[in-house]
Amino acid sequence: MKKIGILERQALAYIIGCFQKYPTMEMHIDSSDTWVIGVTGVTGAGKSTLIGRLIPSFRKKGMRVVALLIDPSSKKRGWAILGDRRNLRSDELDCDKGLFIRSLATRGEGFALTDSFSKIIAYSKLFSDVVIVETAGAGQTDVEIREHVDTLVQVIEPLGDSLNLEKAGQSEEANIFVVNDREDFRSGKKFFASAKLVLGEQCLDDGWRKKVYLANAETGSGITEVVEGLFIHKKFIEKKQTAKPAT
Ligand SMILES: Nc1nc2c(ncn2[C@@H]2O[C@H](COP(=O)(O)OP(=O)(O)O)[C@@H](O)[C@H]2O)c(=O)[nH]1
Ligand SMILES: [Mg+2]
16 A cells, blocks of 8 residues: 655655745645545535545545645634544544645635645645645635635535525535535435535536535445545546647
8 A cells, every 4th residue: 555655744744834834935846647626615514524534435545645624713813723633533544654634724814725725735746646625614715725626525514495505506616515414414315405406407617517415424324425426527637638639
């Protein structure tokens, strides 16, 4: 199984720290076609829990994973609670040498993603087969994250009606929607049916028809289908890439 070596880990930790501290720092970074997945959704929707399920699925395929977990900073006080890491803890993940997890704070810069973010992703790509980015929430963040990722996943809580769903679909650019089928919310299946009707009919500019899944990250139900959907999208973008005329 491929690993992220000790020196690579140290370099990742050090360089990410430098980019955060000195956002204008310039550095040549070789380009890499590593797959980047963004996971968005409002706080508490279940993003971290879902990522905790996705990582073992990628690791089973022998893929090295870098997970970048972004939490918002308090604009007033400047600090951030980097809580995502807690929901990703397990003995299996903690001991995994093919996985690198880093929590990042938005540092209250007004934007959800820092200026140095594209450099952090570019550097992370060098040592991994897939980079997963969890954003600080929904809204403006989603619009920004689109530019940095290949596949965009939005996690939705099964709350509200179809109007809310249109709002939940504010991430108009998301490729895949995952309705969190929380056992403590009775509305999961009904909400999923309307989500499929509203969102599953929509196509993005590149021709991708949005996919909607029902999954419970806590129990693992539906996760296999979500992973399948992610790989279908990966193939779709690879096909688009090869079909592009050479410039
Ligand atoms: N019971 C239950 N709890 C869940 C489920 N999904 C998430 N949670 C819990 O809801 C809280 C927020 O989930 P988290 O993944 O951190 O959401 P995030 O803010 O979108 O990253 C955590 O305490 C999770 O353990 C679920 O399907 N069932
Ligand atoms: Mg989280």
